[in-house]
Amino acid sequence: MHAGTTVELLCRLETEPTPDGGRAVVVVEVSDHHPARAVRARQASSADETRGHGLQLVGAVAESWGITYRRDLKTVWFRLLAGPHDRVYGPPARFSQDDPDLQRDLRAAELLAPAPVRRSPARRSDADWINHGALSFLAEASDLLSGQLDEEQVALLAAQLVVPRLADWCAVWLYDGGSRDSSGAPPRLARVWHSSEGRIDALRMALEKDPPVLPVPGPQRDGAGAAVPWPWPQEPSGYGPGGAALACRLLAGGRDQGALLIGRAGLMRFPDEVVGLIEDLTRRVARAVATARAYRNQERISQVLQRRLLPRGPATVPGLESSVVYEPREGAWAGGDFWDLFDAGDGRWCFALGDVCGSGPEAAAVTGLARPVLRLLARDGYGVGEVLDRLNKTMAREATDSVAAVAAAVAAAGPGPDAAVELRAEAEQTRFLSLLYGEIVPHADGTAGARCTLASAGHPLPLVLGAGGGVRVAAAPQMLLGVVEDTSYESESFDLAPGETLLCVTDGVTERRCGHRLFDDDDGLAGHLTACTGLGATAVAEHIRRAVHAFAATPPDDDLALLVLQATERR
Incomplete structure (x- = not known):
């Protein structure tokens, strides 16, 4: 085959009805399970070229032929009239593998020589x-x-x-x-x-x-x-x-x-x-x-x-090692998950891990609204709870308009600028956002570790891995952003000691599915985090990522994002 693929060859004998009773027909099918593979480049043609004449040969000798395409299969078929079963032309010939007639390569000119004689009378109208x-x-x-x-x-x-x-x-x-x-x-x-x-x-x-x-x-x-x-x-x-x-x-x-x-x-x-x-x-x-x-x-x-x-890269926080994994689901355009880690000034570094309720450009529009607003509020000096309060009001008031604007742009890029724009129920929910947001303040006295303040708005709860291998939950659950405009959000603070690791994930990790089981069933995420005791932030992130992929045989059907922050000894 030109593309170098493996093919299946099927031959069968059929009886085709005719006015005088019927006739025998040999049906040959050649199937290729890689119909989209690129054909190998051919060298300069020569007078004794022997390849590339397959369909010409089929058309020359076949009574009828065609090509059948399926999603992952291409089949070339043709039908040959069979001779009478009772006709005997002589004793059966005997051949061996060493017979020169079997080993000789027929040139295309020999194979196609009967074409002008045979094709014209046999060709259907x-x-x-x-x-x-x-x-x-x-x-x-x-x-x-x-x-x-x-x-x-x-x-x-x-x-x-x-x-x-x-x-x-x-x-x-x-x-x-x-x-x-x-x-x-x-x-x-x-x-x-x-x-x-x-x-x-x-x-x-x-x-x-x-x-x-x-x-x-x-x-x-x-x-x-x-x-x-x-x-x-x-x-x-x-x-x-x-x-x-x-x-x-x-x-x-x-x-x-x-x-x-x-x-x-x-x-x-x-x-x-x-x-x-x-x-x-x-x-x-x-x-x-x-x-x-x-x-x-x-x-x-x-x-x-x-x-x-996406930010250009995580900020460098004094006394902390950080690592990020961000993988949009297979075949996705823009992921609904997003992350951020930036310097907010006054010795504060802020981090966020969010997940828009939706996917595609509409979800990206909500992310594009939330991330700059979050940065602006943080750099204006608002605390964690206040940032979520104000971001929640912004989401409730503005997100639907942003989604509608992007939906109109996408529709204009498709069938035409006059195409109707319909905001589906799924897009109406796209203004909802789950968010884990916090700030890190290294100790002012120069000692190792940092003070961490965070809050979870409808997001999978963060986990802290202690230096001795214990795992604890670091926040309480609260309402999604964008659902109720007058909701108030509370933050929690704790010290992140040297050797302790803060793990933040999206539901693409916790809700990774294998049959009826979820990755976080029976505290599965905490169990995998415990196995990371003694590892650095990058190794922890990679361990969790591999565990999520290995949980099921199929690729993840949701975006996957996680953020790891680990306190280190001051140098």
């Missing part, structure tokens, strides 16, 4: 193929395209779906700005495909000179994606001896995404059945391109938000 396989073809195309979030991959799949089933070659153009209206530039030739791989480069060179710019239809025809005849290229060396060509606009959501151009040698015009099928396929391709671009734009927004959410 377009009407016959479409009547028997059009619905299956469109269903497979929809299933394959719907899972793609990369517009370049969509263009590649579109070309390979068309060739060689419906055309001899295909080209896909895309507008780099996201649409014809927004880019203002000619479309870019994103993909070229030809049934003869050796002609792809020549085809690309010829097509790049003249990109198709199709007229924009009126509003009443918006979304039609009608195919129009297109002049056959002037350089037949890249296309074949001459034939018919069709061009279709890739139109989705009222926006021109690009164009699809196909050609088939030896025709004066495409049959109506093929034109209709191409138009159906083009609409699916256009929607897939638009979806991929919407995903790309939303991902870009989330990446910008996430960069603003």
